[in-house]
Amino acid sequence: DAKTTQPTSMDCAEGRAANLPCNHSTISGNEYVYWYRQIHSQGPQYIIHGLKNNETNEMASLIITEDRKSSTLILPHATLRDTAVYYCIVRVAAGANNLFFGTGTRLTVIP
Amino acid sequence: NAGVMQNPRHLVRRRGQEARLRCSPMKGHSHVYWYRQLPEEGLKFMVYLQKENIIDESGMPKERFSAEFPKEGPSILRIQQVVRGDSAAYFCASSPLGQGAWLNTEAFFGQGTRLTVV
Numbered sequence: 001d002a003k004t005t006q007p008t009s010m011d012c013a014e015g016r017a018a019n020l021p022c023n024h025s026t027i028s029g030n031e032y033v034y035w036y037r038q039i040h041s042q043g044p045q046y047i048i049h050g051l052k053n054n055e056t057n058e059m060a061s062l063i064i065t066e067d068r069k070s071s072t073l074i075l076p077h078a079t080l081r082d083t084a085v086y087y088c089i090v091r092v093a094a095g096a097n098n099l100f101f102g103t104g105t106r107l108t109v110i111p
Numbered sequence: 112n113a114g115v116m117q118n119p120r121h122l123v124r125r126r127g128q129e130a131r132l133r134c135s136p137m138k139g140h141s142h143v144y145w146y147r148q149l150p151e152e153g154l155k156f157m158v159y160l161q162k163e164n165i166i167d168e169s170g171m172p173k174e175r176f177s178a179e180f181p182k183e184g185p186s187i188l189r190i191q192q193v194v195r196g197d198s199a200a201y202f203c204a205s206s207p208l209g210q211g212a213w214l215n216t217e218a219f220f221g222q223g224t225r226l227t228v229v
Contacts, residue, residue, distance in 0.1 A: 034217075043115070043202050043220035044154065087153065098144060098156035098167070099218065 003027070004088045009106040012082075018075040020105050022088030025069040031091045033064060034099065035073045037084040044087065044101075047073065078109045114138065115205050115221035116185075123227045130190040130197070132224045136205030143186045144204040144218060145178060154202060160186060193228045200225050 005023040012018040024033065034049040048055055048062045050071075055062045061074040075082055087104040114137035124130050136143050141162050146154040159167040160180035171178070175193075180186040190197055204218040 041223075043222045044204075046217035046219070049217065098146075098159060098170070099154075100156070101146075101153035103153050 003090050003100065004102055006086075006088050006102065006105045008103070009108070011108050011110055012075075012078045014080060014109050014111050015077055018073075018078040018082065018107060018109070020073040020075075020086050020088075020107065021070065022073070023070045024088070024090050027068050027090050029068075033062065033068075033071050034089040035060070035062065036087045036089065036099075036101075037082075038087070038104070039081075039084040047086075078107075080109050080111065083107060083109045115203060115219050117201075117203050117221035117224050119224060120222060121225050121227070123229060124193045125229055126194055127192050130193050130226055130228075132188040132190075132201050132203075132226070133185045134188070134203030134205075134221060135185040136203075137219055140205035140207050140219075142206045143180050144206075145186075145188050146202045146204065148200045148202065148223075150199070157188075190226075193226070195228045198226055198228045 003024055003026055032049050032051050035047040036044040037047055038044045048057055048060050050062045050064055052064055052068055062071060064071045085104040085106050087101050089099050116135040118133050122130055134143060143160045145157040147157055148154045156170040158171050158178045160178060162180055163182050175191045177189045200223045202220050202223045204220045206218045
């Protein structure tokens, strides 16, 4: 069963910040939150990950709530090339070696 | 992500034929993961391999599918007697660590092989 809940789709105006929410209410204390994205017909691309602190890199920022039951991926200045399906992922189980991809959020950046 | 090489990019097979998908991990990575993506769906884990060992094949169909990662050469995902339902994109990922330790790094994905069974 999926451990994350994401909106099916979102639109964002070019140049504006895109805020993609994810609910993971059953997350365990040692589970990380990962974000990947998949641009049409390409392989998934790593964006960012975190455990409990907010994280920022050159691509995005990850805000994790204090209770860790939800998080938000922020693309500060969305471009047309950010149009993709964004996957929020938590580790499936202790010792698991794979990522569980749900259906993700299809982000469309509008000119 | 460009470092993980998969070939072919597109593969067409008739029902009953065999499909062989190849994955060369990034340099220095000895852990390989295979995922399948059906149309309009998310990626589903199939198998995790280290050199010469299958570590976790919990996502592999019980029949017709096999995977290997020999000491030399790429990892191979083999599908025997393909059926139309096998049509999908197959992605390979590699990482430098395994056994869950890589969760604090990231896995790098290839561009995938799109298998079409006619």
